[in-house]
Amino acid sequence: MKWGERYSADYVNCLWSMIRRNTKRDTRLVCYTDDPKGIDPAVACFPIPALDLPERVKNKPWRKIGLWRSDLEGVSGDVLFMDLDVVITGSIDEFFDHAQDATFCVIENWTQPGSKIGNTSVYRFRVGAHPYLYERLAKDGEGVLAEFPNSQTYISRSIREKQFWPAAWCVSFKHTLLPRWPLNFFMSAPLPAATKVVCFTGKPDPDEARDGRWPAQWYKKFYKHVRPTPWIQDHWR
Numbered sequence: 001m002k003w004g005e006r007y008s009a010d011y012v013n014c015l016w017s018m019i020r021r022n023t024k025r026d027t028r029l030v031c032y033t034d035d036p037k038g039i040d041p042a043v044a045c046f047p048i049p050a051l052d053l054p055e056r057v058k059n060k061p062w063r064k065i066g067l068w069r070s071d072l073e074g075v076s077g078d079v080l081f082m083d084l085d086v087v088i089t090g091s092i093d094e095f096f097d098h099a100q101d102a103t104f105c106v107i108e109n110w111t112q113p114g115s116k117i118g119n120t121s122v123y124r125f126r127v128g129a130h131p132y133l134y135e136r137l138a139k140d141g142e143g144v145l146a147e148f149p150n151s152q153t154y155i156s157r158s159i160r161e162k163q164f165w166p167a168a169w170c171v172s173f174k175h176t177l178l179p180r181w182p183l184n185f186f187m188s189a190p191l192p193a194a195t196k197v198v199c200f201t202g203k204p205d206p207d208e209a210r211d212g213r214w215p216a217q218w219y220k221k222f223y224k225h226v227r228p229t230p231w232i233q234d235h236w237r
Contacts, residue, residue: 001067002084003033003034003035007085008038009036009037009038009039011085012029012033012040012084013039014236015029016029016042016043017237018087018235018237019092022089022196023091025093025096029043029044030044031045032046032048032049032066032067033047034047048063049069049072051137051138052138053137054141054142057141061120062137062145062150064081064120065154065155067081068125068133068134070128070131070134071128072127077126078126078127079124079125080092080122080123080124081120081123081124083120085206086121086198087173087197087198087236089195089197089235090169090194090196092196094169095196099163102161102163103130103159103161104123104126104129104130104159104161104163105165106122106124106155106156106164106165107121107170108165108167109152110171110176111175116162117152117153118156118164119172120155121170122170122197130158133155136158169195169196170197171192171199172199172200173189173198173200173204173209175201177189177190184223184226187227208226210229212227212228
């Protein structure tokens with residue numbers, strides 16, 4: 001999904017390029033967006049699924065709950081969702097082979113181990129399997145927002161029959177790979193061999209981590225630091 005100005009069409013095109021290099025299967029990429037300009041014509045673009053949200057969260061990740069409608073334009077069956085700012089570093093074919101009967105497979109959130117909360121940077125879902133997620137939010141947005149701090153907690157607490165990916169497949173650049181302070185000033189983030197997708201939550205973005213830049217307020221720069229990360233250039237293209 002792409003909306004607003006946070007990510008350009010280049011992110012969609014880069015994702016499509018990474019997907020093609022990391023699968024042996026016939027694959028298509030669908031982008032739900034409010035602006036298809038500049039996106040590779042090989043990517044199927046459709047309008048973002050309508051969802052009436054409270055104004056303060058209309059441009060927040062809560063918009064992704066629109067994908068849990070009973071039907072979606074352009075897709076059906078099992079769909080693999082990826083955030084636009086991920087870096088694919090290995091084969092993605094196994095994401096479709098893992099727990100094939102499951103209607104929802106997701107990353108176990110790195111910052112909440114053991115809590116059964118998923119991180120929705122990369123997840124597989126079955127279209128129409130859990131429409132109550134969409135229906136409840138559309139009917140009682142304020143009630144859902146009062147009960148759950150974010151959309152991925154809402155999804156995780158609502159779907160009981162979820163499966164987690166093997167932990168080595170999807171890692172967080174910031175929470176898994178980046179050396180802890182103060183080593184992040186002296187060591188670059190490594191890339192484990194078993195990694196398939198590196199997720200970039202918050203800052204830095206892939207290009208910033210690649211170049212050794214971490215935009216932050218001046219008083220946070222004594223610990224928010226990243227050295228140039230050359231392997232990002234090899235994969236994020």
